[in-house]
Amino acid sequence: MPPQRGRPIALKLLVLLFVPLVSLVGLWAFAAGLTGGEGMRLLEINNLVNNLVDPAEQVVIQLQTERQLSIEHISGKRQGDEVAKQRGQTDHALKRLHQLAAAEQNISPEMDAQLRGLNTALEQLPDIRTIASGYAPRPLDVIIGYNRIVDAVYRMYDAMILVPDTSLYRQARAITMLGEAKELLARERAVVTVVLDVGKVGKGEREAFTGMVATRRLLFTQALAQLDDGLRAPYDALVAGPAYREFLELEDLLGGQATFNGLPAGAATWPTDASNLWTAVERNQLEATRGIVSRVNPTANAILIKIGIAGGVGLLAVIASIGLSLRFRRRLVRELAALRAAAAELAEVRLRGLVQRLRAGNQAPEPIQIEPLTVAANTTEVHDIVQAFNSVQSTAVEAAVGQARLRHGVNQVFVNLARRNQSLLHRQLLQLDGMERGTEDPEELEDLFKLDHLTTRMRRHAESLIILSGQAPGRGWRNPVPILDVLRAAVAEVEEYQRVEVLQPPAIALAGSAVTDVAHLVAELVENATLFSPPQTRVDLRSTITPHGLSIEIEDRGLGLTRTEIDELNARLEATPEFDLAQSDRLGLFVVARLAARHGILVRLGPSPYGGLTALVGLPGTLLSEQPALAGR
Numbered sequence: 351m352p353p354q355r356g357r358p359i360a361l362k363l364l365v366l367l368f369v370p371l372v373s374l375v376g377l378w379a380f381a382a383g384l385t386g387g388e389g390m391r392l393l394e395i396n397n398l399v400n401n402l403v404d405p406a407e408q409v410v411i412q413l414q415t416e417r418q419l420s421i422e423h424i425s426g427k428r429q430g431d432e433v434a435k436q437r438g439q440t441d442h443a444l445k446r447l448h449q450l451a452a453a454e455q456n457i458s459p460e461m462d463a464q465l466r467g468l469n470t471a472l473e474q475l476p477d478i479r480t481i482a483s484g485y486a487p488r489p490l491d492v493i494i495g496y497n498r499i500v501d502a503v504y505r506m507y508d509a510m511i512l513v514p515d516t517s518l519y520r521q522a523r524a525i526t527m528l529g530e531a532k533e534l535l536a537r538e539r540a541v542v543t544v545v546l547d548v549g550k551v552g553k554g555e556r557e558a559f560t561g562m563v564a565t566r567r568l569l570f571t572q573a574l575a576q577l578d579d580g581l582r583a584p585y586d587a588l589v590a591g592p593a594y595r596e597f598l599e600l601e602d603l604l605g606g607q608a609t610f611n612g613l614p615a616g617a618a619t620w621p622t623d624a625s626n627l628w629t630a631v632e633r634n635q636l637e638a639t640r641g642i643v644s645r646v647n648p649t650a651n652a653i654l655i656k657i658g659i660a661g662g663v664g665l666l667a668v669i670a671s672i673g674l675s676l677r678f679r680r681r682l683v684r685e686l687a688a689l690r691a692a693a694a695e696l697a698e699v700r701l702r703g704l705v706q707r708l709r710a711g712n713q714a715p716e717p718i719q720i721e722p723l724t725v726a727a728n729t730t731e732v733h734d735i736v737q738a739f740n741s742v743q744s745t746a747v748e749a750a751v752g753q754a755r756l757r758h759g760v761n762q763v764f765v766n767l768a769r770r771n772q773s774l775l776h777r778q779l780l781q782l783d784g785m786e787r788g789t790e791d792p793e794e795l796e797d798l799f800k801l802d803h804l805t806t807r808m809r810r811h812a813e814s815l816i817i818l819s820g821q822a823p824g825r826g827w828r829n830p831v832p833i834l835d836v837l838r839a840a841v842a843e844v845e846e847y848q849r850v851e852v853l854q855p856p857a858i859a860l861a862g863s864a865v866t867d868v869a870h871l872v873a874e875l876v877e878n879a880t881l882f883s884p885p886q887t888r889v890d891l892r893s894t895i896t897p898h899g900l901s902i903e904i905e906d907r908g909l910g911l912t913r914t915e916i917d918e919l920n921a922r923l924e925a926t927p928e929f930d931l932a933q934s935d936r937l938g939l940f941v942v943a944r945l946a947a948r949h950g951i952l953v954r955l956g957p958s959p960y961g962g963l964t965a966l967v968g969l970p971g972t973l974l975s976e977q978p979a980l981a982g983r
Contacts, residue, residue: 353451365973387840388459398454401453401454401553402457402461402506403445403507404448405447406503406506408430408447409443409503410503410533411632412436412439412440413499413500414500414533414536415436415538416433416437416440416496417441417537417540418536418543420479420482420492420496421492421493424487424489424492424544425543425544425546425547426547427547427873433483435599441587441810451465458509461506461509463509464502464505464506466760467500467502467505468503468506470502471501472502474495474498475499477495478492478495478496478499480507487542489544489547489957490541490555490558492556493537493540493541493544493558494497494558496860500533502730504526504529504533507678510733510928521576521581521642521645521973522642524572524573524577524968525573525577525581525635526637526638527569527572528570528574528585528634528638529635530569531569532631532632533565534562534566535628538559538562538563538601539554539628541562541619542624545604545613546613546618550613551612558840563601574586574589580641581638582643583636585634585638586632588630588631591630593626593627594627596623596626597623597624597626600620600623600805619914622674659952685726685728686732688725689725689732692725692736696743700743701743701747707865709930719840722740724943724983734837774946795899802915819949827862827863827865827866828976829862829864830860831860832857832858832859832860833856833893833900833974834854836865836868836869837852837855837869837872837893837902838852840869840872840873840876841873841876841891843869843872843873844876844877844880845880846880849880849887850888850889851888851889851890852892853890853892853893855892855893856893856895856900858895858900858974858975858976859974860969860975861974861975864973865913867948868969870945871941871945871951871953871967872904874942875904875953876904878965879962879963880906882906882963883907883962884908885909887907888907889906891903891905897972898967898968898971899970899973899974900968901966901967901968902968902969903964903966904964904965905958905960905963905964905965906962906963906964907960908961908963909961909962910957910962910963911955911963916955916956916963919939920954920955922939923939923942923955925943949970950972951967952966952967952968953967953968954966954968
């Protein structure tokens with residue numbers, strides 16, 4: 351009976367795609383619910399306006415008037431009793447502000463912090479008045495003192511957060527900016543009074559006035575850009591009128607053209623120009639403030655209605671989204687985790703172990719059966735993936751066994767051909783040896799020696815095939831052989847042996863079981879040195895005793911290799927790579943690596959001081975004998 355098929359994964363993916371959408375709507379509704387407090391904040395704005403904004407605005411007006419009268423008093427244009435009377439009005443406005451602010455319960459933490467900052471700034475008012483009434487006060491210092499208090503009021507306005515990113519908020523913020531521009535206009539009036547009293551523009555007055563002008567124009571321009579047509583119309587009319595144009599000319603003249611030595615002839619009209627503009631700006635500011643307050647209640651009601659509808663629906667959506675997400679996520683994650691574990695076991699344990707067993711065995715591999723993967727899942731696609739993995743496993747096992755059989759077959763072919771060639775070449779060497787003994791003709795003897803040398807090289811190549819097949823050559827010695835004889839035997843198997851100079855080695859012998867392999871290994875390295883170096887150069891072969899055994903250095907004078915190529919070759923020599931038929935041009939490298947791994951011999955390549963390569967062969971002490979012995983076959 352076939353296993354019961356579960357629901358398709360497409361349906362589950364559809365649900366998983368639907369859940370984030372529902373969750374997104376729910377999160378939006380939740381965020382809208384969080385902003386419900388902002389709607390209530392709009393409903394309470396009238397109380398804030400009555401208890402904070404209006405009293406604070408009256409304080410600003412009184413401070414602006416007191417600042418102007420104080421500067422005029424310093425310049426001799428006002429009597430002291432007028433200033434004293436204005437100070438009383440300012441104190442009355444401050445007292446009313448403190449009383450109403452203390453009774454207000456809906457002050458936000460941000461606004462409360464700014465209100466405390468305002469109270470701290472107001473504590474400096476008596477000191478400012480003392481300076482203004484003292485002997486020879488500096489008018490600019492008095493102006494700056496009043497400015498700091500007014501700035502604290504406008505920072506409190508900034509903390510009155512309505513509903514960010516709404517049209518109402520932008521209109522209210524623009525009106526606040528117009529109030530700050532109006533304050534800068536009042537400061538400019540005070541500076542104009544100082545300049546007219548002195549009769550010239552001082553450096554401090556010029557810098558202060560220039561900064562005021564730039565800031566006022568920037569705030570005025572930005573605020574008008576944000577106001578809608580209903581609130582901006584009076585200001586557009588003001589900008590187009592003569593009072594504003596005359597004041598702009600005053601600002602340009604005082605800030606850029608007036609000199610330190612005197613004032614232009616028309617300077618006497620500056621107070622009148624500033625007063626005319628001040629009257630119009632104060633009227634427009636009052637109308638704009640009333641207009642924005644009248645919009646608060648309708649906007650707040652609309653926001654609360656939208657939030658109430660969206661909040662109820664969003665709450666249900668959030669609950670449903672959470673339930674569905676948790677259920678389907680838990681089930682799908684469990685199935686996918688089981689599938690991942692099964693796939694990891696297949697790739698990292700089963701197939702890897704199979705390949706290692708096949709490579710380690712010397713016999714022809716037999717067919718292997720591996721248990722199929724099993725994953726507990728209710729999803730159709732997961733079942734299909736498991737079946738696909740099982741098919742992949744079967745195919746991979748068959749491919750690995752087939753490859754192992756092919757490798758084993760190739761190795762057997764190599765061994766059979768090499769053994770046959772080795773036998774024939776050994777017989778040929780014996781025959782050549784007999785012919786060399788039976789002739790005395792020098793020319794014929796030289797030809798026989800060349801033929802003997804060529805046969806020796808052919809025997810080495812045949813033994814290379816045996817070594818690559820994972821077996822050992824047939825030749826061997828019972829007793830240790832002097833290292834000098836081993837090195838000479840290795841050089842004798844190289845075509846250009848005349849170029850190789852064997853320096854006198856230490857009086858030490860090599861174990862007979864390793865003689866053939868070490869001679870073969872050294873012969874491969876020496877032949878590479880002769881092949882990749884110019885014909886007129888020699889190859890040095892020297893050996894020294896080390897604490898760990900015997901070190902043999904083979905140094906040529908060729909072109910050498912790059913550091914990257916040397917590192918790659920050393921990595922192959924150290925890792926003993928498996929012979930790859932596709933890399934037949936590196937047969938010597940594979941042979942050397944196999945022989946070195948068989949006896950624990952270290953083989954490293956490095957740059958030579960003469961520009962070529964130096965091959966270092968480190969024979970371990972276990973292969974060496976302290977006293978040389980005669981070699982015997």
